[in-house]
Amino acid sequence: MGFITKNVPLHQTDIAFYLPTQIKFGLGIVEKLGLELQIEPDLAGCGRVVLVTDQGVASAGLVEKVEAGLADSPYEIKAIFDAVPSDSDLNTVRELTQIIQRHEANLIIALGGGSVMDTAKAGSLIAAHGGEVRDYEGGFMVPGPCIPIVTIPTTTGTGSEVSLGLVIKDREARSKITVVSPFLFPRLAVLDPEMVKTLPPKLVAWTGMDALTHAIEVYVSTEHAPISEALAFRVVEMIFDNLEAAVKNSDSLDARAKMQLAATMAGMAMSNAGLGATHAINHTVGAMFGVHHGLGNAVALPEVMKYNLETCPERFASLARAMGVTQTDLSDEELGQLAIERVRGLRQVLGIPERYSDLGVPTDDATIEAIAEGAMNDPMLAFNPRKTELRDMKPLVAKTLRNGAEG
Numbered sequence: 001m002g003f004i005t006k007n008v009p010l011h012q013t014d015i016a017f018y019l020p021t022q023i024k025f026g027l028g029i030v031e032k033l034g035l036e037l038q039i040e041p042d043l044a045g046c047g048r049v050v051l052v053t054d055q056g057v058a059s060a061g062l063v064e065k066v067e068a069g070l071a072d073s074p075y076e077i078k079a080i081f082d083a084v085p086s087d088s089d090l091n092t093v094r095e096l097t098q099i100i101q102r103h104e105a106n107l108i109i110a111l112g113g114g115s116v117m118d119t120a121k122a123g124s125l126i127a128a129h130g131g132e133v134r135d136y137e138g139g140f141m142v143p144g145p146c147i148p149i150v151t152i153p154t155t156t157g158t159g160s161e162v163s164l165g166l167v168i169k170d171r172e173a174r175s176k177i178t179v180v181s182p183f184l185f186p187r188l189a190v191l192d193p194e195m196v197k198t199l200p201p202k203l204v205a206w207t208g209m210d211a212l213t214h215a216i217e218v219y220v221s222t223e224h225a226p227i228s229e230a231l232a233f234r235v236v237e238m239i240f241d242n243l244e245a246a247v248k249n250s251d252s253l254d255a256r257a258k259m260q261l262a263a264t265m266a267g268m269a270m271s272n273a274g275l276g277a278t279h280a281i282n283h284t285v286g287a288m289f290g291v292h293h294g295l296g297n298a299v300a301l302p303e304v305m306k307y308n309l310e311t312c313p314e315r316f317a318s319l320a321r322a323m324g325v326t327q328t329d330l331s332d333e334e335l336g337q338l339a340i341e342r343v344r345g346l347r348q349v350l351g352i353p354e355r356y357s358d359l360g361v362p363t364d365d366a367t368i369e370a371i372a373e374g375a376m377n378d379p380m381l382a383f384n385p386r387k388t389e390l391r392d393m394k395p396l397v398a399k400t401l402r403n404g405a406e407g
């Protein structure tokens with residue numbers, strides 16, 4: 001009994017789990033999107049649609065699939081905004097907001113990855129309540145409902161399709177703004193494996209590693225609880241069983257479909273348990289140097305796991321079980337070390353480098369200082385299991401940057 005978790009006492013006795021986003025999964029479901037929307041009473045009258053996407057998704061022909069799915073339905077696409085960059089920013093949100101307001105949209109469809117979905121959430125928020133994204137920075141600052149959003153994810157990692165958060169870049173300040181509010185939960189997430197069929201392998205790998213980071217950070221978070229743990233365990237198992245196949249065998253729709261589901265399940269969990277130091281560091285690296293979010297998480301994750309291991313070895317031991325480790329003669333610390341090795345192994349198989357320096361991030365002391373300070377100010381650090389001060393953060397950041405950094 002308790003082979004995975006050892007049946008430890010509850011970590012907390014007050015547990016709230018929010019899951020307002022409805023999920024519809026199915027191969028080809030986008031082809032009947034109009035029907036799927038019409039059967040939802042609160043969406044039946046939301047016929048003025050703005051579609052938010054990016055150039056890559058548009059050139060892959062996925063916009064046409066959504067248009068076909070809405071043909072002969074009461075849902076009219078009033079405008080298509082396909083200018084979301086890979087790392088969306090405040091100017092992009094301003095542009096989108098004007099379009100939403102000009103067309104008096106009452107439904108926003110976000111077709112894309114995390115940047116597209118977060119931009120759609122920000123546009124929905126500002127169109128409904130005015131001001132700038134920074135006015136709502138932090139937790140629970142959104143005053144009321146926003147324009148409903150339907151998400152159609154085209155990557156396999158973000159989780160934003162079911163999450164209550166958005167992250168938008170402030171290019172001038174070289175920082176990222178995080179907004180968290182129950183009013184940002186999308187109304188509906190439509191998961192169609194057809195939408196990830198043509199996703200380039202490297203993006204499957206990078207976004208898949210983002211989903212893995214979500215699950216691992218959720219599992220060791222200060223806010224972990226059995227509901228989020230259950231999701232995190234299944235996500236870890238599905239990713240270790242399917243990510244490599246989803247990347248290397250683009251014909252494996254089953255593997256990609258399971259990665260799509262795993263990403264969404266991780267998003268459900270992270271909305272309720274928070275994340276940790278990997279995201280805190282990586283948000284800063286992404287804001288300063290433009291490193292892809294999933295790729296950057298994959299770089300930092302093993303070092304952060306190693307840093308956190310001494311705080312909660314039993315939790316990392318449980319993660320090792322979810323990754324397939326079956327030995328029974330090892331200590332929690334040894335099992336936790338194996339979990340870290342498995343993550344490193346997966347990363348290597350996917351061709352992802354070990355350090356930020358391999359991605360062009362400078363390794364000088366001033367850069368380490370700047371990243372460490374940014375990470376200390378990131379709201380996700382609050383959920384990291386090991387209490388972290390700036391003097392702890394600097395050597396940790398150094399290890400993610402360069403080989404042989406001293407702790």
Ligand SMILES: [Fe+2]
Nearest residue numbers: 210214279293
């Ligand atoms: Fe993430």
